[in-house]
Amino acid sequence: MVKIKVLQPGLFSSIQDLGRFGYQKFGVPHSGVMDRYAMRICNMILGNPQETAVMEITMQGPELKFLASAYICICGADMSPKVNSAIIPQNKIIKIQPGDILNFGNLKKGFRAYLGVRGGFTTKEILGSKSWYEGLTDEFRLKKGMLLEYDHRNFEDADTYSALKIERNYLESKNIEAYPGPEFELLSSNQKEELFNTDFTIDQSSNRMAVQFKQEFTNDLEPIITAPVVPGTIQLTPSGKLIALMRDCQTTGGYPRVLQLSEKGIETIAQKQPGEYIRFLKKEYPEF
Amino acid sequence: MTYYPKITPLGDRSILIDFGEKISDETLDKVLFYKQKLENEKFKQKVEVINTYNSLLISYMFTIEDVYSEFLRLKDLLSKANIPKKTNYRIFHVPVCYHEEFGLDLEHISKKKNLSINRIIELHTAPIYQVYFIGFLPGFLYLGGLDSRLQISRKETPRRSVEKGSVGIGENQTGIYPKKSPGGWQILGRSPLQLFDKNEDPPCLFSAGDKIKFVSVSREDYDRIEQEVNEGNYQLKFENHHG
Numbered sequence: 001m002v003k004i005k006v007l008q009p010g011l012f013s014s015i016q017d018l019g020r021f022g023y024q025k026f027g028v029p030h031s032g033v034m035d036r037y038a039m040r041i042c043n044m045i046l047g048n049p050q051e052t053a054v055m056e057i058t059m060q061g062p063e064l065k066f067l068a069s070a071y072i073c074i075c076g077a078d079m080s081p082k083v084n085s086a087i088i089p090q091n092k093i094i095k096i097q098p099g100d101i102l103n104f105g106n107l108k109k110g111f112r113a114y115l116g117v118r119g120g121f122t123t124k125e126i127l128g129s130k131s132w133y134e135g136l137t138d139e140f141r142l143k144k145g146m147l148l149e150y151d152h153r154n155f156e157d158a159d160t161y162s163a164l165k166i167e168r169n170y171l172e173s174k175n176i177e178a179y180p181g182p183e184f185e186l187l188s189s190n191q192k193e194e195l196f197n198t199d200f201t202i203d204q205s206s207n208r209m210a211v212q213f214k215q216e217f218t219n220d221l222e223p224i225i226t227a228p229v230v231p232g233t234i235q236l237t238p239s240g241k242l243i244a245l246m247r248d249c250q251t252t253g254g255y256p257r258v259l260q261l262s263e264k265g266i267e268t269i270a271q272k273q274p275g276e277y278i279r280f281l282k283k284e285y286p287e288f
Numbered sequence: 289m290t291y292y293p294k295i296t297p298l299g300d301r302s303i304l305i306d307f308g309e310k311i312s313d314e315t316l317d318k319v320l321f322y323k324q325k326l327e328n329e330k331f332k333q334k335v336e337v338i339n340t341y342n343s344l345l346i347s348y349m350f351t352i353e354d355v356y357s358e359f360l361r362l363k364d365l366l367s368k369a370n371i372p373k374k375t376n377y378r379i380f381h382v383p384v385c386y387h388e389e390f391g392l393d394l395e396h397i398s399k400k401k402n403l404s405i406n407r408i409i410e411l412h413t414a415p416i417y418q419v420y421f422i423g424f425l426p427g428f429l430y431l432g433g434l435d436s437r438l439q440i441s442r443k444e445t446p447r448r449s450v451e452k453g454s455v456g457i458g459e460n461q462t463g464i465y466p467k468k469s470p471g472g473w474q475i476l477g478r479s480p481l482q483l484f485d486k487n488e489d490p491p492c493l494f495s496a497g498d499k500i501k502f503v504s505v506s507r508e509d510y511d512r513i514e515q516e517v518n519e520g521n522y523q524l525k526f527e528n529h530h531g
Contacts, residue, residue, distance in 0.1 A: 021349055025338045026484070026492035027422040027466075030347075126486055135467065136426065136486055182296065182304060225311060226423065226430065228338060228345035232299045252340055252423030252430075263300045263351055285297050286355065 002152040003067045004117075006142055010062035010104070013142040014132040014208075015123045016247075017053040023127050024251045030231060031131035032247050034112055034208060034270035036263065038076030041166055042116035045073045045093060052120035053130040055142075057113040059273065061104025062142055070096040070150065071118035077110025077171065077271060091166050093118075110171035110271040119151030133248060170268045175281040177265035181234060183256035186221055194218070195259065199277040200242065202269075211244040211269055221256045229253040232261035244269060293322075295362050300351045303358060305344040305366070311432065315342050316420055320497045321371045329365070339496055340421050341430075375531025379416055380494065380524055381503045382464070382479055384455050385510035386412075390478035397440055397457070397474055409504055411435045412462070412476065416529075419498040427466030427484025427492050431500070434462045446472035453478045455502070477504075480514035481524075493524070501527075 016039075019032025033039040033056055043052045061079045074081045074090050081088050081104050088094050090113075096102070104113075123130050126137050134140035184192070194217065203212040219240040229235070233245045235255035244261065245253075261269065262283055272278060292308035305322070309315040319339045326337045326346060334349040352358060386409045388394065394405050403411070417433040424430075434457065442458045447470065450456070454465045456473030465471060466483040479502075483493050494500065503525075505513065516522035 018349070021334060021347075022336050023426075023491065024336055024347065025422060025496065026490065027424060027426045027428050028491070029426075127489070127491060179297070179299065182298065182306065225341050227306075227340050227343050228298075228302075228304065230298055230302050230345070230347065250424055251338060252421070260299045 002070075002150055004070075004148045004150065005065045005067060006062055006144055006146040006148065007065055007101070008063035008103070009142040009144050009146075010057060011060035012058040013062050014056055014140060015053050015121050015148070016056045016131045017129055018051045019131050019247060020127050020129040027251055028127060028136070029133060029248050029250060031129065031133045031208075033114065034247055035076055035114070035267045037167070037170070037267045038112070038114045039116075041091065041164070042073050042075040042114045044164060045075070045091060046071060046116050046118045048116065048118065048120055052116070053123065054117075055115040055121065055148075057104070057115060059107055059111055061113065063101065063103040066096045066098060066100045066102070068098050068152070072096055072102070073116045075114045075116070075166075077113040078108040079113050080105030080108060081113075091164075107273075109168075111273045112270055117150045122149045122151050170264065171271045173268055174276075174278050176269050176278050177262040177283045178234065178259040178280040179262065179283050179285055181257035181260045182227070183221065183224060183236075184258050186256060187258060191218060196280050196282050199279060201277045202272050202274050204274045206274060208246055208248040210246055210249060211272075213242050213244075215242075216240040217242055223254045224256055226252050226254045227257070229257060230260075232263075232266045233257050234259035234261065246270070293366050295359060295366070297352075297355055298345065301348045303346045303352070303355075303362065305346075305362065307342045307344075309342050311341045311420070313418055313432070316418065316432075316497070317374060318371050319344060322366060323496075325365060338421070340423070373531075377499055377529050378526045379529055380498060380500045380526045382481060382500050383505040383509070383513055384413075384477040384479045384502045385505050385507055386477040387507045387510070389507070390451075390454070390510075391476045393443075393456075393474040394476050397438070397476065400440060401437065403437070408438065408476065411438050413502045413504050415501070417462070417500050417502075419494050419496055419500060421496045422492060422494070425466055425469065426486075429463055429483070429494060429500075431461065431463055434460055436460070438462070440474050442472035443474060446470055450475065451478065453480060453483075455479055478510070480510050480517055481522075482517050499529075 016033040019030040043050050072094050132140045200213040203214050205212050217240045231247045235243045236258045294306040298304040323339050336347045338345050415433040417431040420430040439460050450465050450471040452468045454475050455477045456475045458473040
């Protein structure tokens with residue numbers, strides 16, 4: 001019995017891995033961590049395989065009680081993590097004793113933090129992934145009183161991964177890398193310019209499905225024949241709103257796909273809070 | 289001038305192939321022919337291929353390392369076109385109960401389109417529908433083949449909740465709600481089939497390229513089939529079509 005008890009759930013946390021692969025053809029969303037970079041660092045530091053499930057924590061962290069010892073690591077956003085009320089460093093292995101309490105303080109940087117545990121969370125796999133998704137997995141968000149299990153194998157003393165160079169600038173960067181999307185060329189030259197010269201403010205309604213923006217954008221494009229979309233696709237709705245699809249998005253859509261975020265663009269936007277502004281930074285595909 | 293099929297990257301982890309044609313069975317045959325070819329190809333990393341009416345999307349698990357060589361390879365693969373026409377196929381029967389208890393908008397459709405309810409059922413059960421692809425919700429089928437006499441605009445105010453299995457029409461599309469969800473389609477009946485089951489692999493009853501037919505069943509048969517489905521004893525019926 002190796003368990004973590006959720007004393008307080010925080011704002012929104014869920015268990016995520018790299019997502020579902022092979023079921024998009026049945027309309028199943030990809031899911032998986034919003035910020036793959038932070039998750040990868042977390043698992044590397046812990047010595048876990050890179051696809052190991054972690055806890056994704058949004059804006060305000062939970063309070064967790066460990067019922068057994070563990071090696072943990074926290075990456076991504078800085079939410080002032082504490083063990084038994086003492087601040088702990090991020091991006092480092094922390095040894096946890098049975099009974100220790102992990103909680104979080106102020107959000108200082110970024111928007112999503114990742115809690116990894118050596119061996120990984122062992123929540124139930126559905127359609128090839130442990131990622132929580134409403135309607136598909138039994139749970140979709142952390143709840144008070146919930147018990148989480150993690151794998152206790154591999155529990156010899158861990159080596160610390162001190163040589164790893166960790167990129168942190170993206171947590172505060174306002175520049176979101178975006179390629180032209182499939183329907184980009186249908187925009188007028190004014191619209192194209194507007195896309196890359198406007199400060200877009202992240203709307204409160206943003207979630208794991210989509211990041212929405214407050215600004216309205218001039219739009220006279222017709223809807224398209226329903227076509228594939230992926231996380232990072234930026235759609236232009238008939239009312240002139242831009243929607244950046246995120247990891248839990250649907251597999252197809254009928255709005256013009258004007259931009260497409262790079263993986264780095266997705267990771268950067270995943271770390272932005274509602275109310276923050278961003279700018280799209282044009283990236284071109286290589287010429288063929 | 290744009291040359292089709294057009295191959296473009298979509299972000300760092302996918303490649304989009306746009307066939308540029310309108311919605312038709314011929315386009316779908318072509319799209320599905322190449323989809324199968326791609327599924328038989330060996331890739332350096334795990335990939336998944338999905339289709340829509342006129343596009344294919346190849347998704348890679350991780351960032352594509354050498355986009356250029358992937359492009360060359362896809363170009364080569366797509367240039368060898370000799371698409372066989374499918375003449376023999378199965379038509380799956382989807383039982384639908386058009387009882388007034390389930391067909392919440394039958395009256396409305398009847399008035400609006402000046403058709404009797406029996407005629408609506410006749411027109412809805414006559415065509416062989418083509419499953420173009422699955423999207424929007426897990427298990428939601430994009431079907432082609434609705435009789436134009438049944439085309440009707442969506443409800444002005446969408447329902448907050450439409451029951452699982454509800455069969456509806458929205459503009460020129462007809463479909464089945466795979467789970468209880470909000471929705472604006474005009475509802476004409478309900479199917480007792482379980483279109484999506486997360487505990488099954490594959491989780492979906494149908495795949496892109498399948499052909500289906502709606503078969504009208506009585507209120508009693510609905511209950512019987514539903515029970516068989518719940519007990520895992522229901523055998524999906526089909527007929528063979530020889531071209």
